Amino acid sequence: MSTRQPMSVGTTTVNFRRFVPRSGVVFWVLDRVEEVLMWKRGWRVTAAWMAGYAFLCFFPRMILLLPHLVLLCVLLPSWLQRRAAENNEASPPPTTLPLPVEGSTEWLANLQAIQNLMGFASDLYDLATPLIPHLTHRTSYSVPITRFLLLTFLLLLPLLPYLPLRPLFLTAGLLPFLLTHPSTLALASHPLTQQLQNLARLALERGKNDDALAPEHWAARARGERAWGSVETWERESLRLPEGAPDTAAKAWLPEGSRSAFEVALIPGWAFVQPEEWVCDLLGSWAGGGADAEGWVYADEMGRNLGAEDGGRALRRRRWTRRIWRVPKAEKA
Template sequence: MDEDAQVLANRDEPVPVLSISKPTPQRDGSPDSAHSRSSSQSKNSIQDRLFTKLLQQVIPKDDGEDEANAGNPLATSPKRPGFSLPLMSNNFRRFNARIGVVFLFQNRVERVLSWKTPTHTISFLFAYSFICLDPHLLIALPLVVLLLFIMVPAFITRHPPPPSTSTSSTTPYYSYEGPALAPATTIKPAPETSKDFFRNMRDLQNVMADFSDVHDATISVFAPLTNFANEKLSSTVFLIGTVAAAGLFMTAHLLPLRLIMLAGGNAAVLANNPKVRLFCQGLMEDVGNGLDNLDLPLPEGGGSNQDFLGAAVPSSPSAAMSTIEQLVDISVDTDPEEREVEIFEVQHRAPGTSQSGWENFLFSPQPYDPLSPSRIAGDRPRGCRFFDDVRSPPGWKWKSKKWELDLDCREWVVERMITGVGFEVPGVTAEGRAVIDEVGGWVWDLPTESSAPNEEKDMTTMAYGDLDMDSQSQPQLQARVPAGDWEEAAATSYGVGEWRRRRWVRVVQRMNNIQPGGTVTYSTLGHN
């Protein structure tokens, strides 16, 4: 039976390579081991097993890998084997020996569409037209292909015509009666040392080049239209697509799809005819020469458009493109998004110094409160020394010129649920006299119990450190507040820790072209 087996391969012209682009060829050939032709995976040579062990140390482990194979990235599973160079080489040889039927079909389709044999192309157009006019024929098409293109040739092979004894060329006579005169043919893979095997490799490399060229050409055409690199162009495409989709939802059932497919398919095949292409090119040249010879008056003002039936018609392709750009010119410049950023001015006071001995430490994006992770870990606050070194977040730019001090420190302290701190409460009065005349928005750490004065234990504080003015300790507070600065008086009366901070805010707006900001200290982006 092997002697009568048939090998499907493209023995005709090579599968052409599309000339869309000219990428630089990469020659990453690897020698094929002649000793690993066996299909058994267990009979690998020592070189293959050594190379597999080497790849286990190089190839990263897959995310969805089983725990049993966690230590071996190349280990096999019951369903799908892992990566193996000998297995991949063996599978490639098997694939290349059997892929010839695909290239044979591709070559025949190209011959039909390129009018190599006009009778075949016309027959295809008739069949296509019948299917377009009556789509129900698609159900019978697979059976027709099975009968006419598979079973009839197989039957003719079993019943060949008798040998001709005449010297004249006559039509062979097929006998459909009697026993079979020839054995049945079978399809077998192409041997690895045959020309068909190398023809398949040739067509396979050409198909890979075609796919790469089509992929790159598609990306180069559609990516600029859809990735919003040019926001005006992509917005126009999106707007046109939205309007078209909305229109098709309402009018799709009214479109004559049969006639559209019939006219479109026949026009595409006929346009590929060499004679039709020459006729169309000559017709376009005649039309272009006729338009150039016409002496049409230009519109007033010397414009480039011509008046035809009351409508302005562009006189050149460049004028037509400019007219289209004016029609689709949409404005994508909207008011940029605005946010409020914050920075904290952190000050430090050395233990044992006076209550007024605060020193400017730095500007930090975090308040460095007593329960912050960096504070608990023993890390020093991070930031910059001056306001000028504070940079806006990446993709944003400053809108306001100055930083503004946030005097209402209660809001951000409560919002962050910060405990163990004291802060100023503006507008609190006692006996008609303002206890806090001026506030600076400071939030200071409360001292520990060991460092706090004993007389402060009788005073009542709220959950977040602000004073309860409705308690009985209010007269004591008023008596203890001197006529000087409130910050120094409050610190003297209640005691403070080693750190205090206050919040500064500034308005930023989003940039059109996102660019990274500075590398010193970024302010924290908040909400509107």
């Protein structure tokens, strides 16, 4: 595809205008898949698809008949529709689907779907980008990952003939439906579940930072508070109108003050542990809990703490911590 035509703004414009009205079927299929996967059409529809997948898992040879089944599902309804039109002496259905006119509601819906798809693809790329250095031997984790993969590969080789593939694929295929069930999503949004998730994230971040400590950092940590510690700072935001915005505009959370909360001056002889960064207190332990998923603790205009869902919120704060250590005199020089 990259060798067919040279780059041209005119060609790009023409092809994009052709693509927008013809992309509706792709997004229609994606919407139907989302409805089934997210249980939006009721439990009967999703359960029927789950039963069909389970049937294919136990009779995998039936997959060879799927192309026939898909085409028959298109041919038979259209044949019945044509027969009904002939019996009623009505005009037959069109042979091809009409394309939406540029500027129409359907055309704008396709354009919006393309916009959202581009954002989703960009989010996936940004999500995968931090993992690439670990796979290209740019970090210290590349060697342990390589060893783990080689070890598990060699261990799985003799076990492959004994793995029950049908139950394995059945479990792997039905697991997404169970994870997207409304009850599961409600449990995931429970405050206790969020607290456990935040606790796991903090433990993972702390373990990652400990693994990156240099020998001199471990030596300073062993000496206790005389050579090892941490500093904390608070990030503050208030709910107010942006500067220059009309009174009818919506309020937004804006930082308080012009000085960054992370500009912390250390006592001479102390330095931040590198390459660590500031770590957010996601649990809100400094306020006795009550933080949201991002670590914000909300308060009213008087500074009294409120719940994440309470009304009257005017201020919000969250604590950040960073470890420091006393640099030996030889290293300071």
